[in-house]
Amino acid sequence: MPHTTRVLRSEWTKIRSVRSTLWTLATALVVTVGLSAVFCALTASQFDNLGERQQATFDATQTSFSGSVLGQLAMIAFGVMVVSSEYSTGMIRSSLAAVPQRTVFLAAKIFVATMLVLVVGMITSFLAFFVGQALLGENSVSIQDEGVLRAVLGGGVYMTLLALFAMGISFVLRSPLLAFAILMPFFFLISNILTGVSATKDYAQYLPDQAGKTLTAVVPESLNRPYGPYEGLLIMVAWTVAALIAGWIVLKRRDA
């Protein structure tokens, strides 16, 4: 068996043998689907009370993914835990003693986690969509409508990229506490506040999660961004790649 395959199997064993994996991913799915369902049910009952402009730019697809506001935090938690638990437990010393080729180690860990998150992210996104649309009733859209399938797939990609971004940052910060303390408030509050304030919006709309939102939108006017979903994807990928490269440099350079 080639070396890389063996390291991948080893990383898979690691990821499936700790409880935090199940907890964080299950939370991401349940919270996203559940909260989206609540939003959709509320929207359906209040739709007639919405303003004319709001009704005109109503994005049923995005509404059925709105629970990701909280669900994404669990995805970030997964990314943080997968990487930083190596450092907080001291496991990193065993890991690097077993696989001293650090680039292989990092790539294998990220690949295994990415595959897992992609699967869970896609299930979450599709489940949230179908549950949400069922609740939206007459305001719902079909998966066959223009741009809808892309947006639902985009939901899964969005969650995956966010987890990857968190993994890259965790390789840089190495401490779970620090990673949580920076990433959680950032994605839950700061990013949204900066985008909400007109003075900072021009810059804040290029933050990873804000760019990623275009992925899940079908009605561009609902977001009012100067770029479309594919540019949004590129921006988010750029952030993620930058975080992973930073993490790779730190892993290569620093003592374990």
Next chain:
Amino acid sequence: MIELRGLTKRYGDKTAVDHLTFSVQPGMVTGFLGPNGAGKSTTMRMMLGLDSPTSGDVHIDGKRYDQLRDPLNYIGALLEAKAVHGGRSAYNHLLCMAQSNNIPKKRISTVLDLVGLSDVAKKRPKGFSLGMGQRLGIAAALLGDPKILMFDEPVNGLDPEGIHWIRNLMKHLASEGRTVFVSSHLMSEMALTAEHLVVIGRGKLLADTSMADFIAKNSRTFVRVRTPQPERMRDVLGSVGVMPVFEQDGGMQVEGIEPARIGELAAWYQVVLHELSPQKASLEEAFMQLTAESVEYHAQDQTSPQGAPQRGGPQQGGWQQQGAPQQGGPQQGGWQQGGPQQGGPQQGGPQQGGPQQGGWQPDHGGNPPRKRR
């Protein structure tokens, strides 16, 4: 075989490991000894490629650690700090390490049996005792059946049974022809297990010698003689070809002659003796003296090894009796009660012999205040 060449690690302007060059030979236990903070763990981490050296390198069977494919099959290590995810079962911990290094699964149950953890294989190490955690670390080190084994302070915090087990394990592994490299800050521990000794202090190599040589060189025996007639005693000893070494506080160290013979000579030449005591330096004291200048943090203590060398070197035991009577001890009861007029319990006779007392009293006249210091 492990070879270190000019291995150096600096953190800012502090040098943790300073141009270490030595090699670890197969088929024996090599002790890696040094006081706390001497750089032992840093050296071991560099051997495993976990820390990168500022300069110099380590070769394992001729290769750098990160050039080893499946390194666990060459070298197994138990590091001082815990290196296990507390939430991953012992079995799965070993499984993920085995998978990455192409080690067959059946080896996992073999090593778990070997360290006695088979019953808790499915348990999470979070709830393990210190000793169990140490055993899991050893199981991981043995997983690839490596020719080289490294243990960083393996007996730290273990109960006597665990210590005994690890000692025997290390000897057994060496007897199978493996290279065993074990660090400790306790000389007494090394004396029991190691055949070869590498001593470092402040990151510098202080000794690289066989244990037998170290013991021969450092377990010096001599006789301490104290007399009010030192010049005469010197001449007497000189007449049989022995040169005593004078200590600062008036005693003398005599080597190469039995205490009984000294006593007989003194009696023959009518030299008064106040002390005649055989002294033997322990290995621990030899180690302390060797590393005295390189100890990272000295305790503020009058008996610290810093002061020891001038006062008579390794024979601290004897020095405490004489130079630092405030330390208590059975002999002093007599001293303090009796004051200067009474000889020490060692001397017995002198207080009765009139003529000698004259010479003897002034000698000790200044002593009582010093004793109570």
